[in-house]
Amino acid sequence: MRLVILGGGESGVGAALLGKNNGYDVFVSDKGKIKKKYKDVLIHNGIEWEEEQHTVSKILNADLVMKSPGIPDKTVLVKDIREKGILVVSEIEFASQFTDALIVGVTGSNGKTTTASLTHHILKQELEVGLAGNIGDSFAKQILEKNYPNYVLEISSFQLDDIVAFKPHIAIITNITPDHLDRYDYQFQNYIASKFRIAENQTQDDYLIYDADDDVIANHLKKHPVQSTLLPFSLTKTIENGAYIDQQNINITIDNNKIIMPTANLALEGKHNVKNAMAASTVAHLLKIRKQTIRESLENFQGVEHRLEHVVKINKVQYINDSKATNVNATYYALESMDSPTVWIVGGQDKGNNYEELFSFVNQKVKAVICLGVDNEKLISTFGNMVDTVVETESMSEAVKIAYKIAEPGDNVLLSPACASFDLFESYEDRGRQFKNAVRNL
Known part of the structure; x- marks a missing residue:
């Protein structure tokens, strides 16, 4: 049985090892670069792989394809695989058997x-x-x-x-x-x-x-x-x-x-x-x-990193990392739980957001909005009239320095972006770590 795995990340490499162990002929193909730690594992286990390309002939002869969740069904390759009648499964489906x-x-x-x-x-x-x-x-x-x-x-x-x-x-x-x-x-x-x-x-x-x-x-x-x-x-x-x-x-x-x-x-x-x-x-x-x-x-229970994570208090201002809030509803929960005036750092790659459900909290609790994204136009037009201060920034260190200037003793500074991170950061984890580093460097 030939198992082709699209995506050489955590789930892809895990499935490759499990597949090889169960007698599959395994091939891993990643359109991007495979991280060194994963490449080393593939090499060490004698699993064939490629990066920065998909060799179609080596993929369309699969009996089974496991694809990374990040690859949309709309891609030509996935359509071609399905058209050939090859079963496409996720890692949890493959592993659970x-x-x-x-x-x-x-x-x-x-x-x-x-x-x-x-x-x-x-x-x-x-x-x-x-x-x-x-x-x-x-x-x-x-x-x-x-x-x-x-x-x-x-x-x-x-x-x-x-x-x-x-x-x-x-x-x-x-x-x-x-x-x-x-x-x-x-x-x-x-x-x-x-x-x-x-x-x-x-x-x-x-x-x-x-x-x-x-x-x-x-x-x-x-x-x-x-x-x-x-x-x-x-x-x-x-x-x-x-x-x-x-x-x-x-x-x-x-x-x-x-x-x-x-x-x-x-x-x-x-x-x-x-x-x-x-x-x-x-x-x-x-x-x-x-x-x-x-x-x-x-x-x-200690909670999860990047989810309403209390980082540190400086001059009686609490800094909170909620970088994992990649959609409006997550930010809704974050703002709902704020019990003092809040400087809110928001923005990133918008997934078609409707910010309306946040209006009552912004009116009640937010004293300043700091926009952190490549394109902040929608945020500025949405919240510009609700708060006294709206500032545009394009780097985490700048956003945190401005928040530090605006916040007064007893306030919160909340990073809760309501957006994906990919315009300025590698991932929401990267965004959260940059926030924590910038705060600790104040």
């Missing part, structure tokens, strides 16, 4: 990383469990090297687009808001359907945990019922089977087995993090983790 592990799959527009990390943090206290997918070492590589009996996977819509038989025993959909619409023909419905693929192979013995306060999810479930057992969570409704909030306590009921957890000492702040905690705790309760363990884990 080599494990019998119990899988918890987490998807959603926002909160995926935090919810997956928090779920893993709770489960690992009592179970052997790996964390993979969009996060950490690739799923394929972990199956090859660790072979955990349980996995928590953070899964993007792009990864779900290329599944066939993949089925998590427990699926979580944190929320669905417009994002990545450029990949879905600007049809929100296509993006929603993509997220719901996480449940498409589930049976009634499997579980779907979801936000019952999210109208997009609730309406989709009405029109397109799933086979799985539903365990909703809510901040506003009383839930019979699932999780809800009552007088500052999280109540979780599964098959008449109820546990109650206080929210007063949650390590993570903000309403959205109460929801993430409900989702993670529901998984833990399903998997029979002790209540005491769940509570302690919720109270000592």
